[in-house]
Amino acid sequence: MVSDLTSEFLTQPEGVRRPDRRRVVDAAGVKLSVAEWGDEQAPALLLAHGGFDFAETLNRFAPMLADGGYRVVSWDQRGHGESAWAHLYSWEADIRDAASVLATLPDEPLPFIGHSKGGSMVMHLANVAPHRVSALVNLDGLPSGNNMPDVSELERTRMQRDEMDRWLAHRRTLSDKQRRPGTVQELAERRGRMNPRLTTEWLQYLVQVGARQEADGWRWKLDPTMRMGGFGPWRPEWSMLRLPGLGVPMLGVMGLEIEVMGWGSRPSDVEPYLPPGAQFEGLEGVGHFVHIEQPRLVADLILEFLS
Amino acid sequence: MSPLDSESPADSNSPAVSDTIWVRHNRIDLAIHHLTNGSDPTHRPLLLLHGLGERTPDEVPPSVRWPGPVYGLDFTGHGQSTIPVGGGYTSEILVGDVDASLEELGEVTILGRGLGAYIGLLIAAARPQQVMGVVMSDGPGLVGGGIHPGSPSVPFPAPWASNTPDPFALLELARDVRPPDYAQTYVRFVLESSKLEKALMVCAVARPEWLAAVAAEPGVGQGTVDEALQFYAGF
Numbered sequence: 001m002v003s004d005l006t007s008e009f010l011t012q013p014e015g016v017r018r019p020d021r022r023r024v025v026d027a028a029g030v031k032l033s034v035a036e037w038g039d040e041q042a043p044a045l046l047l048a049h050g051g052f053d054f055a056e057t058l059n060r061f062a063p064m065l066a067d068g069g070y071r072v073v074s075w076d077q078r079g080h081g082e083s084a085w086a087h088l089y090s091w092e093a094d095i096r097d098a099a100s101v102l103a104t105l106p107d108e109p110l111p112f113i114g115h116s117k118g119g120s121m122v123m124h125l126a127n128v129a130p131h132r133v134s135a136l137v138n139l140d141g142l143p144s145g146n147n148m149p150d151v152s153e154l155e156r157t158r159m160q161r162d163e164m165d166r167w168l169a170h171r172r173t174l175s176d177k178q179r180r181p182g183t184v185q186e187l188a189e190r191r192g193r194m195n196p197r198l199t200t201e202w203l204q205y206l207v208q209v210g211a212r213q214e215a216d217g218w219r220w221k222l223d224p225t226m227r228m229g230g231f232g233p234w235r236p237e238w239s240m241l242r243l244p245g246l247g248v249p250m251l252g253v254m255g256l257e258i259e260v261m262g263w264g265s266r267p268s269d270v271e272p273y274l275p276p277g278a279q280f281e282g283l284e285g286v287g288h289f290v291h292i293e294q295p296r297l298v299a300d301l302i303l304e305f306l307s
Numbered sequence: 308m309s310p311l312d313s314e315s316p317a318d319s320n321s322p323a324v325s326d327t328i329w330v331r332h333n334r335i336d337l338a339i340h341h342l343t344n345g346s347d348p349t350h351r352p353l354l355l356l357h358g359l360g361e362r363t364p365d366e367v368p369p370s371v372r373w374p375g376p377v378y379g380l381d382f383t384g385h386g387q388s389t390i391p392v393g394g395g396y397t398s399e400i401l402v403g404d405v406d407a408s409l410e411e412l413g414e415v416t417i418l419g420r421g422l423g424a425y426i427g428l429l430i431a432a433a434r435p436q437q438v439m440g441v442v443m444s445d446g447p448g449l450v451g452g453g454i455h456p457g458s459p460s461v462p463f464p465a466p467w468a469s470n471t472p473d474p475f476a477l478l479e480l481a482r483d484v485r486p487p488d489y490a491q492t493y494v495r496f497v498l499e500s501s502k503l504e505k506a507l508m509v510c511a512v513a514r515p516e517w518l519a520a521v522a523a524e525p526g527v528g529q530g531t532v533d534e535a536l537q538f539y540a541g542f
Contacts, residue, residue: 028463028475030393078393087334088383088395092479096394099461127459161496164433171403172410174333225333232399233489238456 011204015295017063018056018209022082025075027100030093033082034075034101038066045111045306046102046125047074048118050141052194052222054081056209061291064299065113070306075101079223081210089226091124091234098125102132109134109248111306115291116141116263123242130247137251137302140262140288142243143236144269164231177224181217184208191220197259197287236263243273250278251305253298255286262288279305327387328378332407338387339408342367342377350375351439353536354408354415356423359448359480360472362386371418372533374540378415380408382426384473394464394475398426398451398483405430409437416539418532420446422480424511425490428521431507432493435500440539443509443518444532450515452482487520494524503542508535 019035026032035055045065049057055074062072076083078097086093098121112133114122119141126133182190188203195203211218243250252274258264267282274280281301283290291298328339340363342355353373357363363379363386371377381388382401405426409415416439419427424443431438464474497506505528509521521527528535 028393078395086393086395087389087391088393088397088400090395090397090400090479092482093393093395095459096461096463124459125461128461157492157495160492161432167399168403168406168433171333171406175331230399232397233484233486235486242459 011201011208013060013199013202013205015063016059016205018059019062019074020066025101025104027078027097030078030086030097031084032075032078032097032101034073034104035062036074037062037072038070040071042066042069042071043110044071044073044105045113046098046105046122047072048098048112048114048121049074049077049080050114050116050118051077051228052080052226053115053118054210054221056081057206057292059205059209061295061299064295065302068299068303073101073105079226081221085223085225089223094121095124095128098122099128102129111135111137113137113139113302114141115139116288120239123239123246126246126248127242133248135249135251135306136246137253137305139253139290139298140255142252142254142265142270143239143263144265160231163229167227167230170227174225179219179222179224181214181219184211184218187211187218187220195289197257198289198292202292240270240273243270243278244275246275246278249305250275251302252278252280253290253301254280254282255288255290255293256282256284257287259287328411330407330411332383332404335383335389335391335404337383337389337404337407338363338381339411340379340381340386342379345373345375345377347374348376350540351542352376352378352412352415354405354412354417355379356405356417356419356427357382357385358421358423358446360385360477361420361447362471370532371536372540373416373536378408378412380405381471382423382476384476385471388471390471390473391475394473394479396473396476396479396483398422398429398480398485401426401480402429402433406434409434413437414439416440416442416536418442418444418536420444422446422448422451424449425451425485425517428490428493428497428507431501432496435497435506436502438501438506439542440503440505440535441497441507442532442535442539443507443511443521445511445513448480449511449513449518451480451485451517453484454486454516456484457482485515485517487516490517491520491524494521494527498524498526503539505538508538510535 112122119138417427427441508528
């Protein structure tokens with residue numbers, strides 16, 4: 001049982017509930033912290049967080065699904081939250097870690113849900129293990145070519161080169177790198193720059209469940225050697241092409257407000273790829289974090305879809 | 308981890324040396340083996356990049372003629388370098404390995420086998436002022452994982468060894484996707500910035516799609532490994 005730190009919180013948004021249980025899964029030597037909400041005997045569903053998030057960013061959304069009758073199983077991805085920092089990070093490693101968590105659940109098909117990077121991950125996992133998935137929910141995690149700015153080929157090539165330079169410069173500075181410490185308010189403010197639609201109250205709450213207080217201040221529980229982006233041959237259409245072949249019911253939820261952490265995809269980018277019978281909901285006035293901005297609406301959509 | 312003395316047999320033309328240089332790339336200790344000083348220790352060094360699953364040889368292969376010092380890097384999870392826990396290999400990480408080596412060695416010419424040839428191309432694009440020529444030769448891992456992702460699977464390698472090469476490296480780097488146009492972009496970066504007339508030499512007999520695309524680019528040279536080495540040795 002996770003200790004209740006409620007009394008220490010500066011802010012406590014309405015309806016938040018820390019995980020009911022934590023356990024550790026060994027993913028080929030990397031210790032992953034699994035977070036669960038809901039009755040252990042209830043039907044399980046797998047819920048994947050996005051990049052630079054952690055399971056406890058789901059502290060308001062996951063309990064709604066749990067209260068809807070599910071055992072909600074999430075985990076901190078390697079380098080995130082309570083999970084171990086790894087020597088290396090890659091998409092393949094993240095998928096293998098997800099499969100390691102899945103392998104600890106009852107051997108029957110279950111719903112996969114994921115937000116952002118987690119949405120893309122569970123689509124991949126559904127392709128890998130079609131016998132383990134009963135339904136798929138993707139929350140603003142459908143990358144399209146639109147996340148590349150509309151620039152000339154020459155400019156794009158230059159950007160590719162700049163990205164490689166920045167990535168190598170980052171690699172050269174990693175030894176003993178630490179995250180920058182700060183007060184709860186400072187960390188909330190920094191995260192707010194990347195998540196401008198989330199409230200100060202929510203962001204300050206996230207610091208208190210997602211950062212660690214040390215002598216010189218709070219630091220996010222995120223491996224400082226991880227970095228957004230990077231260079232490599234990955235193309236957004238590779239992810240989108242996992243969609244049409246899905247053999248299970250699918251619900252896609254997309255926030256229609258374009259923002260910095262989003263993928264820039266539009267419904268028209270996704271619709272041609274939807275598998276037969278898929279349900280797709282574009283939410284007006286909602287940004288990338290659909291499940292944080294509108295947890296009740298999104299949870300109800302999912303519970304209705306799964307019923 | 309402690310440096311291991313290599314025991315290269317002495318050679319009158321290429322006096323063997325026995326030191327290993329350790330460089331740090333994030334949480335990995337990388338071994339750079341100093342194989343020889345050559346007949347001219349002041350000459351630009353040759354850096355050997357081994358193929359997938361290989362390691363730096365104990366001595367300079369007889370077919371490699373180079374007038375100056377010769378070093379070999381053991382990539383992450385290979386040879387004497389650290390084995391990471393739980394995999395997560397990408398070619399881009401290995402480019403970071405070479406970049407850490409360049410910080411130590413300065414300007415080099417690269418001879419890459421298989422996977423090392425592909426990494427050589429990428430690092431030449433990233434550091435065109437430091438990489439004076441890349442010789443791309445046959446070797447394990449030359450093909451990579453094809454030009455687009457294959458059918459997805461989640462391989463868990465059998466932990467059949469506690470030593471290098473790391474089974475995760477063998478598995479993950481054999482699936483590394485290499486689109487031809489991606490490789491071509493890096494060729495153009497090299498050719499735009501390098502001081503050399505032919506900064507890349509394709510010497511591999513096997514030509515997977517990415518390498519055929521590289522070889523087809525104007526300004527990329529072709530020939531035998533020896534011809535390529537003598538060409539770069541002349542600069």
